[in-house]
Amino acid sequence: MNNTKKVILTILAIAVVLGVFFGINSYFQGSDLDKTIYITIIDDTTGEVLMEKSKFTTEKATLGDFLEENKEKLDVKMTDTQFGRFLDGLLGIETADMTNGPWWMYSYKSTEKGLDMKIGEAPGVDSIGLNDGDEIEFHYTIMSGM
Numbered sequence: 001m002n003n004t005k006k007v008i009l010t011i012l013a014i015a016v017v018l019g020v021f022f023g024i025n026s027y028f029q030g031s032d033l034d035k036t037i038y039i040t041i042i043d044d045t046t047g048e049v050l051m052e053k054s055k056f057t058t059e060k061a062t063l064g065d066f067l068e069e070n071k072e073k074l075d076v077k078m079t080d081t082q083f084g085r086f087l088d089g090l091l092g093i094e095t096a097d098m099t100n101g102p103w104w105m106y107s108y109k110s111t112e113k114g115l116d117m118k119i120g121e122a123p124g125v126d127s128i129g130l131n132d133g134d135e136i137e138f139h140y141t142i143m144s145g146m
Helices: 002-028 062-067
Strands: 036-041 048-058 077-081 084-090 103-111 114-116 135-141
Touching: 048 062, 062 077, 062 084, 084 103, 084 135
Parallel strands: 036 135
Antiparallel strands: 036 048, 077 084, 103 114, 103 135
């Protein structure tokens, strides 16, 4: 009886861990369906708004894939790292000094997912899922937001 309880408790513990993992993972996933997202791009070093709430339609599930899809239109520069793609440049403005900045950072708002992440809170571009109506605001800034 004691071994049976241990086996049952172990199975339940594994089920809970898997449930939490897949629940969190699906929370950040986007849909593969056609969706509209809104992009704002601001150069905080000059105060210039380079793009204001421009409407894009995409079927891409992640922000990284969306940026790759719009590489030419947004003049996107990304570097592959062990943690996923890192955003180096937008609209011809690139990070020159990785130690001191300025860098490209972004905030992310998804009404559908109930998320409102400020600069420094959002995960990497390959980890954030896109949903219909999402708003992403890119900032070329020396502020990390944290």
